[in-house]
Amino acid sequence: MKKIDITGIVISIASLLIIIWGTIAPENNLSFTVVVALAIISMIILDIKASKVSNLSEGNPKIKTMRFLNRLSMLVFIGFYLLTIMPSTKNLLNLENNDMVIVTLVSILIMVFGNSAPKIPFNRYLGLRLPWTIRDEDTWKLAHKILGYISFPIAIIMFISAFFFKIETSSTICILLWIIIPGAYSFIFYYKKMKGLKA
Template sequence: MKKNDLTRIILLITSLLMLVIGFVMSKSNIEILILGILAIISLVVLDRQASDIVKLSKNNPKVKTFRFLNMFTLLIVVLCFILALSSSDNQVSITEDNKILIIGLMSAFMMTFANSSPKIPFNRYLGLRLPWTIRDEETWKIAHRLIGYLSFPIAIIMFIMSFFFDGNIVGIVGILTWVIIPSIHSYIFYYKRLKGLN
C-alpha cells in the first residue's frame, strides 16, 4: 500500500469518526476530548505527509507554507478545545463576555491565512477545497489569491463591527463573505476556462 493511500484512509476514518461522534454522543467533556484527539491526529498525519500530499520536495517553500498553515490550524483546534472544555456548556460560543476575544481570534486566523493563502500548493486537504478548485490548478490559484486580498479588510471590519453588533451575526457574516466571494469568483473563472477549453 502506498503512503498516500494510507494517509487518505487514516484521514477518512478520523473524519468519519468525528462526524459520527458529533451526531451520536451528547455534548460532554468526553465527546470534546475524543473530537479534539481525532482532529489532532488528522492534522499530525497531514503534517507528516505534507511533501507527499502536495507532490513537492520537503525543502520546497510551498511545503513549508502547507506545514505552517497546518500547524496553525492545529493551534486553533487546541485553543477551541480548551475554550470548549472551560465553558459551562462545553461549546465555543460567542457571548457578550467573550465576543471581542472570539472575533479577535477569528480575525487573527483570517489575517494569518491571508498572508499564506496565495502560497498554498495545489492539494485536496488544505485550503478552499471546492469541486472546481481541486480540479484545476489555475482556478485554485485565483481563489486563494482572492482570499488573500479579502482577508485583511474583512477581518478588520469584523473586529470593528463586533464592538457595535451581535458577535454571532458579525462572525457568521464575516466568514460567509470570506468564503462565498472567492467561491463564486473561482467558479465563474473555472466555468469560463472550461468553456474555452472545449
C-alpha cells in the same frame, strides 16, 4: 495498477468519523475529546505527509507554508479544547465581554491565513477545498489569491462591526463572505475554463 493513497484514506476516514461522532454522540467532554483527538490525528498525518500530499519536494517553501498553517490550526484546536473543558475557564468563556476577545482572535487568524493563502500548494486537505478548486490547479491558485486579497479588509470589517452590530450576526456574515467571494469567483473561472476546453 493505480497506487492506493493511504494518507488520503486515513484522513478521509478520520473526517467521516468526526462528522458521525459529532452528530450522533451525546454532548459531553468525552465526545468533544474524541472529535478533537481525531482532528489532531488527521492534522499530524497531514503535517508528516505534507510533501507527498502536495506532490512537492521537502525543500519547497510552499511546504513550509502548508505546515505552518496546519500547526497553527492544531494549536487553535488544542487551545480551544483546553479552554472549553477546564472548569475554571468554562465560566469565563460564557461571559459576554469575552465575545470581543473571540472576535479579535478570529480576525487575527483570518489575516494570518489570508496572508499565507496564496502560498498554499495545490492539495485536497488544506485550504479552500471546494469541488472545483481541488480539480484544477489554476482555479486553486486564483481562489487562494483572492482569499489573500480580501482577508485583511474582511478581518477589519468583522472587528469594527462587532462594536455596532450583534457579534454572532456580523461574524457569521464576514466569515461567509470570506468563503463565498473567492468560492464564487473561482467557480466562474473554472466553469469558463472547462467550457473553453470542451468547445
